[in-house]
Amino acid sequence: MQNMEELYQMIAERQKNPKKGSYTDYLFTEGLDKILKKVGEESTEVIVAAKNPGDSELVYETADLFYHVLVLLVQRGVSFDQIKAELAKREGKMSDFKDRPEIKNL
Numbered sequence: 001m002q003n004m005e006e007l008y009q010m011i012a013e014r015q016k017n018p019k020k021g022s023y024t025d026y027l028f029t030e031g032l033d034k035i036l037k038k039v040g041e042e043s044t045e046v047i048v049a050a051k052n053p054g055d056s057e058l059v060y061e062t063a064d065l066f067y068h069v070l071v072l073l074v075q076r077g078v079s080f081d082q083i084k085a086e087l088a089k090r091e092g093k094m095s096d097f098k099d100r101p102e103i104k105n106l
């Protein structure tokens, strides 16, 4: 079983030591524009899958999107720890959203 952090490390390893013929290597070779196109494409596929009945397509497309976002982070040099730190900063802080003026006016 591969968690997100392990997958990130695997992708980073592919960038450091390219494995010819691997899809990840193909993305890094093509570069940022290609990776961004894939993130956009996979995002659209998640949206369409979410509108369709059943979970399997949504699960499949979400896994594709997560993978491509991780490739993007590695390509841009953003570490997994940076994402974890950002999420940790939010922990317990988002519950006060109801006190925001724009929410009160709803």
Ligand SMILES: N=c1c2ncn([C@@H]3O[C@H](COP(=O)(O)OP(=O)(O)OP(=O)(O)O)[C@@H](O)[C@H]3O)c2ncn1[C@@H]1O[C@H](COP(=O)(O)O)[C@@H](O)[C@H]1O
Residues within 6 Å of the ligand: 002, 007, 010, 011, 014, 019, 022, 023, 024, 025, 063, 064, 067
């Ligand atoms: N999690 C993934 C993963 N998710 C999706 N994909 C690839 O993403 C692509 C998405 O399919 P598409 O039809 O949209 O794209 P495509 O037609 O193949 O490619 P394009 O011509 O559109 O670029 C498929 O080729 C999938 O194989 C992934 N490729 C690799 N991984 C993991 O990445 C790690 C490294 O794998 P390698 O790159 O194979 O070494 C391994 O742990 C893999 O499990």
